[in-house]
Amino acid sequence: MQAKQDPVVAAVLELFPGAYITEIIPHAEETAPMDFTPTNVSPTSFSDAFQALLDEAHQIHNMEQEPRDYLGGSRLGVECDRALAYEYFQVAKDPDRNFKGKILRIFDMGHDGEDRMAEYIRRAGFTLLTHRSDGQQFGFGVAPDPVTGKSRIAGHIDGILTDGPEYVGCTKMTYPCLWENKGLNDKGSKGCVKKGVKEEKPIYYAQMQIYMAYLGLGDNPGLFTALNRNTGDIHSELVPFDAQAAQQASDRGVRVIRADSPEDLPRIARESTDFRCKFCDYAARCWGAAEPQAAAPVPAPLFGAQPAAPVTAPAAPGTNWLKNANS
Ligand code: SF4
Structure with a gap:
């Protein structure tokens, strides 16, 4: 038919x-x-897929980076010696604990924001040095490895204010002073405003103290600035040198580099359910490991005679920042 x-x-x-x-x-x-819009792909699923594509590339790139072969001054405020030692010994994180793309982007925002903040500070009349003439950051390095000679504890700072307004409001400024900057989320930023960096972000506080100690910048308070990534508000505070905090952070670094393995160092908690362990990237490894045979001996500090005594910087105050170790 x-x-x-x-x-x-x-x-x-x-x-x-x-x-x-x-x-x-x-x-x-x-x-x-x-209507040429593909009917089987929603905008949301496209966005998710696109982000997943970028995340994967970002994560692979991050894992391909050369790990630090020294203990960074920015990490010496980590509360748990053993957790810090896992980092120093470059122990693989527990499965699924490597940084995800979103976290890596937040880190990048922090780094990128540093240049912006430096620009704002300079524009306001301060002399801010962030890099040496050879383009490297200022920093310090101590405790050379007996074999390689490379510093086992080192740090690189955001900058040093060498000059600027005599007063900010009613507060007299003194130079040179350390500058440390962070980009924070709304909660962290408001916490700093309310409680101060020492209480809200003790790890950043310890970082500043160790920098001031080893760079001979303890005579003048350091400037801490934090940009609220949600609102654009800037929190700033002057952080006086705290010899005891610097000593504690330094001692922690010494315990870690002197350990033969991370498990030689005591855990910070008695139970794996402790809230500090819940956020730890090495919890499975740590709690699956045997108890240390004996508590690690407390080493002599790298600088200063007694923890409570003022730290004696390795060279004349205010000049160490001109040098740099592990460059
Ligand atoms: S799991 Fe807890 S005790 Fe173990 S390294 Fe991490 S923070 Fe320290």
């Missing part, structure tokens, strides 16, 4: 016998407007 012919096709063939018709496009009024 012959298929029924489309009336439009029939009319065309009557006018143009022998015409080869492949498709009849209906009149515009009879059909919906053209």
